[in-house]
Amino acid sequence: MAKYIFSILSLLFLIGITSCNEEKNATNGQGYLYLGIEKNVTLQTKAVDPVLAVAILNAAEDTVKYIADFEAEKADEGILLDAGSYQIVVASGKKDSAAWELPNFYGKTECEIKTNQVTSAKVTCKIANTKVTVDYSDDFKKYFTDYSTTVSNSSGSLTYVKGETRGGYFAPETLLAQLELTNMDGEQFELKREYKDIQERYHYKLNFKLGGDPDNPDDNGNAGGKFDDITVDESADTVIVSIPIKIEDLVNIKAPEFTLEGFGENNNLEAKKGEFTGSSLKLTAVCGVEKLLVTVESDSLINLLGLPQSFDLANLGADTKTKLESIHFPIPDHIKGVTDELIFDFTEMSNALASYDDKIQTHNFTFTVKDAKTQEQSISFSYSVKPNVAVITKDIATMNLWSTFTFFGGESDSDDGFGFEYRKASDSEWIPVSVASKNEDGKTFSAFVKGLEPKTEYVYRAVGKDQEGNPVFGNEVKFKTDYANENDKEKPFVPNLGFDDWSTRSGKGALWNVDYISPNAKDDPIYWDSGNRGANSIGKSNPTSEEKEVIVPKENNKSAALLTSKVVAGTFAAGNIYSGAFQSVIGTSGASLNFGQPYKGGRPTKLVGYYKYNPKLVNKGGHEELTEGAMDKCAIYIALCNWSFPFNVNTSEKNF
Known part of the structure; x- marks a missing residue:
């Protein structure tokens, strides 16, 4: 997801006459682009009337035009663009x-805008995610006094409480359904079910029902509890999933649990x-x-x-088993179907792990168990093996690499x-950094180093002394500082930060070009x-x-932004400057x-700059806390958002 940077300087938050879409001077x-959009909806979503946003990107993939609501802004009447290629x-x-009842429609096309010509383009939008509804059989509702199902995957989660009939929309990937139940006696139970092979533009109806007889298992030998009955209606793009819940099994349902012993912070040992x-x-x-x-x-x-990157200990191949045994990885004799506790003692394996190149080697492990009721649980841990040398230089975490420190x-x-x-x-001369004392553990030491140059490669090493007092050096670690406000081509990420560059442009005002x-x-x-x-x-x-x-009075400082509140034809207009663009005038004051x-x-x-501000008493109208007679306020801020x-x-509409 792209990050957007938003900053604004204003005397009063935008009240009064504003302006509409920018029509840039072009060389x-x-x-003109005439854009048509067609919504390809399935049977289950015909009642949905989505708000469609349009982004027009140039050949450099910069957004040159953004329309928040295509139909409301009547953008199909024509969009003026510079000649060139667009997405x-x-x-x-x-x-x-x-999200509830909010499908994601998505469509994309390319077009070429030619000078003094009209170009037509059509975009067909299709639903790009999956719809899920949850229902319960009549006998299920009679047996349980309260129930809810939380459906989730990486896109988020929605809880279908008792009586919920709305459809939820999710990313088209494996779904996890967690059912919470309360029976007539007030006993509470929890079950988890997983369903794979989820496809976009399909409606998945999860129907829970009482069913199954522990004395009469199904054809697969299961006593029930999985997604056993699946019906696909291709003509309606619907998947009906019947999920039997066995009363006899509820008392034995419990999610798997992992417990680590002997590990430190972040489940790591070093x-x-x-x-x-x-x-x-x-x-x-x-x-x-x-x-x-x-x-x-x-x-x-x-x-x-x-060793393979992943393997199933419950179904282990001979070659992988031999390699695991060579590093003393603990492998119990029986794993699949085991209901007793399984203990994995890693002491011998951890001491067989090696370090190479005279630097710390980290070995990460993640265990993920799935039980017979498709309930999952995961845990991660790691071993950091230090080299057997007098001085060790540690790698710098990515989160600690900044532009100048x-x-x-x-x-x-x-x-x-x-x-x-x-x-x-690129240099040969080392710059020393002194450290007064070691950290609380008595072994490690650290230093905060500033004054570095952005997007620059450096090398650093730890220093110590041997038994004779001679200096010894740790392994060399390379790192590169982060960007400041320029990319590799010296182009600023945020242009005109000093407000030195200005121009006169022409664009549509409230009624005509100004x-x-x-x-x-x-x-x-x-x-x-x-x-x-x-x-x-x-x-x-x-x-x-x-x-x-x-x-x-600073070097290369040519100009500043002058923001002044003015009354134009009886309507208040605030001085303001912000990253972004106007879209349209609404009436005479919005x-x-x-x-x-x-x-x-x-x-x-941080945001660094200079401002000179002469506040005055509010003498016309007012806005919320800025009532007439109160002192005016200035706002300067920056936000980095996903x-x-x-x-x-x-x-x-006061939508700020």
């Missing part, structure tokens, strides 16, 4: 987010080879183990030993003289916008303008606009 001509993406709802203490894993699966999947992340075990970590046997050295990868001041360089696409176009609809006012005199621009740069740590598209603001 290569412009043409048109239409979407409604979110495919990766579970030691030199041969120095690991006891560690073990206990598994309890009262319904019987059906599958016990082990996933391994380890360069040496996979690339050197040839990072954290060094090391371990030394010596009690003094420990610290670090670092240099640019000239207005824009906080963007002449030939650059719109990144920053203001309410100038709307405010200029009646006369030239430009509440937001370029200021060249009152500026901070606007639809989009906040936010795509952001793919490094992680910001948005797929800009956030649409509608000032008339």
Whole structure:
């Protein structure tokens, strides 16, 4: 999901006349796009009337036009675009987010806009996710006084409480149904069921019913409880799943449990080879183990030993078993169907794990059990094997790599003289970093290092002393600092941060085209916008303008943004500047606009700048806490959000 950066500077939050879609000055001509959208709905979703958003991307995949509601804004009447190639993406709802009665429609096409020509394009939108409803048989409802089902997968979860008839929409992938029951005696039970092979645009009806006789198992030898009865109606794109629940089995239902012993923080153990203490894993699966999947992340075990990345201990092949035995991996004699506790003692295996290249090697393991009732449980743990050397340099976690600072970590046997050295990868001279004392464990030490250059490769190493007091060095670790505000081509992720570049542009105001001041360089696409176009609809006012005199005396600082509150034809217009773009004027005192621009740069740590502000008493109207006679307020802020598209603001509906 793309990140969007949204920042705004304003004297009052946008009230009054605003402006509509930007029509950019183009050097290569412009043409009109007439866009038609067709919704391909299935039988189960004909009543759905989705709000379709349209994003138009240029050849560089930058969003040049965003329409929050295609039908409401009547965008089918024509869209003015610069000549060139475009992708048109239409979407409604979110495919990766579970929601009630809100399917995700998605469609995409490409088109070519030619100078002074009209281009027609059609996008067919199809449902891109899965619909799920839950129902219960009459005998089921009589036996249980309360019941609910939580359906979930990676897209999220929805709980179908008693009496819920709405449909939920999920990503088209494996579904997990968790049923919570209360019987006539007040006893509570919980069951989990899993259903795979989920397809998009299908309606899955989960029907729970009482059924099954423990004395008369089905053809597969099961006493019931799985997704036993599945009916697919291809003509209606419907899958009916009948799920029998056996009363006799409820008292024995309990989800599997894992218990780790001997591990530290984050389920990790760190030691030199041969120095690991006891560690073990206990598994309890009262319904019987059906599958016990082990996933391994380890360069040496996979690339050197040839161990597969994942294997099922309950159905283990001979070759994999031989390789596991070579590192003393504990393998119980019987796993499949076992209902007793299983104990895995990893002490001997942990001391057989090796370290290579004189640096710490980490071996990650994940155990996932599925029992006979398709209930799952997982647990992860790891061993970090340190090399048998006097000084160790630790890898830097990705989360600790910033544009101008990072954290060094090391371990030394010596009690003094420990610290670090670092240099640019292209330099030969090391820069020392002193450390006053070790951490609480008495072994490791660390340092916060700042003053680094963005997007630059460095090398660092830990330093210690041997028994004779001579310096010894740990392994060298390479790292690269994060981006600041420029990519590898020296192009800023956030352009015109100093508000030095301005231009005069022409675009549609409330009724006709107007000239207005824009906080963007002449030939650059719109990144920053203001309410100038709307405010200029009646006369030239430009509440937001370029200021060249009152500026901070800093090198290369040419201009600043001057934000002034003005009254235009009796209507208040606030000075404001923000990342995003106006969409349309609403009446005479409202606007639809989009906040936010795509952001793919490094992680910001702060917003730095300068402002000069002369507040005045509110003397016209007011807004919420800014009543007439109160002192005006200035707002300056920045937010980094996980948005797929800009956030649409509608000032008339107070949707901020």
